[in-house]
Amino acid sequence: MPGHEKYAGRIAIPYLSPDLKTLQLRFRRLGDEDGPKYLTVPGDIPRPFNTRVLDLPLDTMAVCEGELDAITATQAGIPAIGIPGVSAWRDEWALALEQYDTLYVLADNDDKGQGAKLGETIALRCPNARIILMDSGHDVNSYVNEFGPEALRKKVGISE
Structure with a gap:
């Protein structure tokens, strides 16, 4: 086109x-x-990805940095939304996340250190947040690709 x-x-x-x-x-x-x-696309506003999971009757929710990480976490059995980058976070999004008993922030542990920053930003606004830092050099997707979905669930403290 x-x-x-x-x-x-x-x-x-x-x-x-x-x-x-x-x-x-x-x-x-x-x-x-x-x-x-x-x-x-120019003019599009930042918004969370996979917000359809917010309509599910759940006690826990996860937040990831990026769409592919949210898809991977959800497929691994951890329903997740994705934030399109640390700078995209909006405090008003916390309103939708306060309803959960536990909010897992599945933070990247890359060379930029942005994942930890996202976790800290969300934790300041959401008292139910629990930051889960991926192993060094990993985001959710690479972690699951290397270690498998069960390893991610175990890291988060969720078992089937």
Whole structure:
């Protein structure tokens, strides 16, 4: 499509409403090429990803940095929403997260140190937050790819 060449070769990640309408798309690059890892369509506002899980009757919820981590955690049996980067956090989102007995912040442990920062930011606003720092060099997705979903559940303290 003309004008959308910068999104070519990227994974399109849809943000869906509860009735499955597409609210926005983010695009993730494949591989380690130069340039930003994620692109958003100009004018789109930051919003949590996978908010449909917030409608489920649960005592616990997880927050991850990024859409793929939220997908991976949810598939591993830990329902999660994704925040599109540390700087995207909005304090008003905490209102939807205060309803849970425990809020797990599955924090990246990468060389940027942003995951720990996200956890600290959320913990300041959500007294129910418990920060779970991934092993060094890992985010949720890479952790599950290396150690498996059961290892993530064990790390969080959830068993099936």
